[in-house]
Structures are given as structure tokens and as C-alpha cells.
Amino acid sequence: MKQPAAIVWFRQDLRLDDNPALEAAVKSGKPVVPVFIWDPDSEGDWSPGAASRSWLHFALKKLDKSLRAVGSRLVLHEGPTLECLEKLIDDTSADSVFWNRRYEPAVIARDTKIKTELSKRGLHVESFNAMLLFEPWTVKTKTATPYKVFTPFYRACLSQPEPDDPISAPQKLKSPGKWPTSAKLESLKLLPRIHWDTGIREAWRLDEPEESSLIDRFVQQGLAGYPEARDRPDVDGTSRVSPYLHSGELSPRRLWHAVRAATRRPKTGPPPKAAEGYLRELIWREFAYHLLFHFPKTVSEPLNAGFAKFAWRKDAGGLKAWQKGQTGYPIVDAGMRQLWTTGWMHNRVRMIVGSFLVKDLLLPWPEGAKWFWDTLVDADLANNTLGWQWVAGCGADAAPFFRIFNPIRQGEKFDPEGNYVREWVPELSKLPDRWIQKPWEAPESILKDAGIDLGRTYPQRLVDHDEARARALEEFKKSRETAE
Numbered sequence: 001m002k003q004p005a006a007i008v009w010f011r012q013d014l015r016l017d018d019n020p021a022l023e024a025a026v027k028s029g030k031p032v033v034p035v036f037i038w039d040p041d042s043e044g045d046w047s048p049g050a051a052s053r054s055w056l057h058f059a060l061k062k063l064d065k066s067l068r069a070v071g072s073r074l075v076l077h078e079g080p081t082l083e084c085l086e087k088l089i090d091d092t093s094a095d096s097v098f099w100n101r102r103y104e105p106a107v108i109a110r111d112t113k114i115k116t117e118l119s120k121r122g123l124h125v126e127s128f129n130a131m132l133l134f135e136p137w138t139v140k141t142k143t144a145t146p147y148k149v150f151t152p153f154y155r156a157c158l159s160q161p162e163p164d165d166p167i168s169a170p171q172k173l174k175s176p177g178k179w180p181t182s183a184k185l186e187s188l189k190l191l192p193r194i195h196w197d198t199g200i201r202e203a204w205r206l207d208e209p210e211e212s213s214l215i216d217r218f219v220q221q222g223l224a225g226y227p228e229a230r231d232r233p234d235v236d237g238t239s240r241v242s243p244y245l246h247s248g249e250l251s252p253r254r255l256w257h258a259v260r261a262a263t264r265r266p267k268t269g270p271p272p273k274a275a276e277g278y279l280r281e282l283i284w285r286e287f288a289y290h291l292l293f294h295f296p297k298t299v300s301e302p303l304n305a306g307f308a309k310f311a312w313r314k315d316a317g318g319l320k321a322w323q324k325g326q327t328g329y330p331i332v333d334a335g336m337r338q339l340w341t342t343g344w345m346h347n348r349v350r351m352i353v354g355s356f357l358v359k360d361l362l363l364p365w366p367e368g369a370k371w372f373w374d375t376l377v378d379a380d381l382a383n384n385t386l387g388w389q390w391v392a393g394c395g396a397d398a399a400p401f402f403r404i405f406n407p408i409r410q411g412e413k414f415d416p417e418g419n420y421v422r423e424w425v426p427e428l429s430k431l432p433d434r435w436i437q438k439p440w441e442a443p444e445s446i447l448k449d450a451g452i453d454l455g456r457t458y459p460q461r462l463v464d465h466d467e468a469r470a471r472a473l474e475e476f477k478k479s480r481e482t483a484e
Ligand SMILES: Cc1cc2nc3c(=O)[nH]c(=O)nc-3n(C[C@H](O)[C@H](O)[C@H](O)COP(=O)(O)OP(=O)(O)OC[C@H]3O[C@@H](n4cnc5c(N)ncnc54)[C@H](O)[C@@H]3O)c2cc1C
Pocket: 230, 238, 239, 240, 241, 242, 243, 245, 246, 281, 282, 284, 285, 288, 345, 346, 347, 348, 350, 351, 354, 372, 376, 378, 379, 380, 381, 383, 384, 385, 386, 387, 388, 391
């Protein structure tokens, strides 16, 4: 008689390392059928954007390769998830389905339904945590409510038991006697037809599994300097693990313990303060998931209801100029072009461009969130929502609305020699440091020597920052009056 199989439904956990769902399937002793189902419609308004799809294509390819190295393979299906799972269950006589949890509202609703339906059929269905250090429901205030302020949340996380040690990848997977049919990766059409993603392919090593070397390299070379370098977009000062964390190619527990372990090597390891600073950022990610789980409406509505009626402007031309990196503010344009080309943008610059959209242009933050969603390779509903609500001043523990980033000062402080601007806005590359963040103030002769004709080779400013700031503060004042 055919031995029933155990299905491992891969989702945002595209790895063999530290994968509890996979471990459970292996431990069951049954043949393991690893499956990925492409069903973007089931993710509601937040199905993966264009850059994330491109990333996903390569992540699936790498996962299949890793599975083949342990005697298995990845079975691909496309269509409504429940139907696909039911077909796979019939084809493999599976009696159990394992997966790792996700926390997006539409996905929770879908998965709950699937769990109920499969359980009704008598299957063993079990889900695990592979994505977070702390489950959102385990971190609570003294009155058992969710946190809305980061620092107490951070302290509460640190007082929890240490995240579990990561589980090693299996050495061998038991195959079913007969493999179910699988779609071809190319048939999922995750790659764009027009190759606008060349820059993404150049910026990231998409063909080779990079995750473990990425951690080692960062812990050995980047971590010690992280506190000073992390705010500088002109240097390679952050770990750039965000797309791997999002796709689940990298385990947050693996990362957490690697950083922790490094600090226990006092002679060769990074200073404990540097490690602490980095782990704190990982807990910002936990905070984002905590908020998404407890306040799911925040993906489109401000957490602070006082902002619900804010009179955002409509300005299609301004939005387009921002998206294309044509605002006339060099640091903003550099960030938006880095995003468009590589699918990633430095965190400091995400804050600068976000502030510019929301406060200088007075355009609604969900417009920014949507553009990031489509263009970031690390587009992540929890982190993106937190980031945008923080920038707009309407989220949990957000920057107050009246604290408005000055794009010139920010550029001068965090890109002091203008190297970041020169890299991404090459038409300004010959401008001396003094003018690189504010070309409109440069004397005509300097502009001419640098080959710049403002309004022709590089745009004039969309707005005057001081005037835009005054307008934003006025609108904020009005919105508070109407909210009272
Ligand atoms: C407007 C806006 C939108 C954002 N959208 C996203 C998004 O869609 N996806 C995403 O992963 N991050 C987002 N971020 C957070 C942050 O910019 C990125 O996580 C970070 O730039 C990734 O680069 P890194 O891996 O080199 O970060 P590092 O500085 O090396 O940090 C390591 C990890 O810590 C976490 N982390 C760091 N900073 C933050 C933060 N501010 N909030 C939450 N987690 C953090 C990330 O998982 C990151 O990969 C956004 C920030 C802003 C201001």
C-alpha cells in the first residue's frame, strides 16, 4: 500500500535551514512533498509587487536546487490555494500538511479557512513560527494589551526567553514513490516581459544562495562599525539582509544568534554596543509585525485616527516626479533612482524621500507605500506599513508630523561629500561638494563648469522646502482643529 506523504507548503520561508515545518515533516518519517503555490489573488490588495515577483522567481529556483541536493524537489502549482492543496493531497495520499505562519490580514484569513477545511477532511494540519523572534501575541503590556510604543516593546522582548536556537537543515529528504505533477517555474511568469529588472539582477547575486555568507561577512566586517555607518547611504554600512528576511531565505533566529555569538568573542568580536544596536533594529521588525497583527487596518488607515481626515493634496505630476527621481532635490532623487534601479533603498533615505512626499508635497502616505510595494525587493507589509506611518506621523511611536526633514540638511549630514548623490544622479557629478545637495544655489559659472543647465539637464525644484514646510504645518494645524 502507498505510504501517505507529508506536504510541506512553502510560503515566505524559502529555505531548508531553520525551517520547523520542514523539520516536522521529516520527523513524521513519511515521504516529504515540498510545495509552493502561486496564488496572488488570495493575498488581497497586497499580492507581491513587480520587484518582489522577480526576487521570488530566483528564490524559488534556489530552493529547488537546495531541495535537489538533499534528494528532493520543489513542486510548483498555480491557482486557488485550497484547490491546489486538495489535488496534491489526493495525488500523494498525503495525510498531513505543515507550514510556517504568515501574519498579513488577508493571508491569516485564507490560512484559517484552509486549516479548517483540511482538518474537516481528517488531515493533520500544523503551523509553526519561522518568521519571527517572538510571536506577536506573546509580547503584551501589563494590562495584556498590545504595545504601541517601541521602547517598552523592545524591553519586553528582551525580558522574554531568548529566541529558540535555529534548527539545522535536513541532510536527506525521503521522496514519494511517484512525484505529483509540477508547473514549470517560467510558467508562473514572475519575471517581467520587458527586462526593466536588469539593475536588480546586477545589484544582487540572485543565482547563488548568499544568506549564510551574508551573515558571516556582516558579522565579521560590518557589525563593529554599524552604529556609525548605518545612517550613511554613501557607505556600505548596513547588512542588506531585508529581502532575504522577507522571502524567508534567511532565518531571523539564525541571524539573531550569529550576532549574539559574535559578542561572546571579546577579542575578535564586535563591541557589545554595536551588536545591541543591530539587534534593536531586528526588534523594530518584530514591532512592525506586532502592530500588523494587532492593528491589521493600518495597512491602509492611519493608526492615529486624528489623521483620518487629513486634507492630502492630489498632484499626479508631483507624484510621478517623485517616483522617477525628478524632484530637483538631489538626495531625494538619488534615493528614488537607487530604488528603481536596484529594488532597495537605504533606510535613512527611505525616511527622507518619505518625508518629502508626505510633507513637502503633501501627498498621501499610502501612495508612497504602494510605490515602495511595487518597486522594493524587500517589500514587506509589516515593515512598509510601519515605515510609512512613522514618516507620516500617524503610526505607532511615529515621528511627530511637525518634525519635517529638511532634504538639504539631511543630505549634507548623511552624504557629506555627495558621493551617494553622485552615484545615482550622475548629471550632478561634477558639482563641487558645497553645492551638490542644493544645485539651485550654485552660481551660474559653477553650474556651467559642471555641465548643468537647471530645468534642462536636471530639474528645477518641485517646491521650495521652506514654503512647503510652512504649508504642511498649516495643514497639520487645520487637521488638528477639525479633529478636535
Ligand atoms: C518609509 C519606509 C518604508 C520601509 N519599507 C520597508 C519594507 O517594505 N521592507 C523592509 O524590510 N523594511 C522596510 N523599511 C525599513 C528599513 O528601511 C529596511 O528594513 C532597511 O533599510 C533594510 O536594509 P538592511 O537589511 O541593510 O538593514 P539593517 O540596518 O542592516 O537592519 C537589519 C534588519 O533589521 C530590520 N530593520 C532595520 N530597520 C528597520 C526599520 N526601521 N523598521 C523595521 N525593520 C527594520 C530589517 O529587517 C533589516 O533587514 C522601511 C522604512 C521606511 C522609512
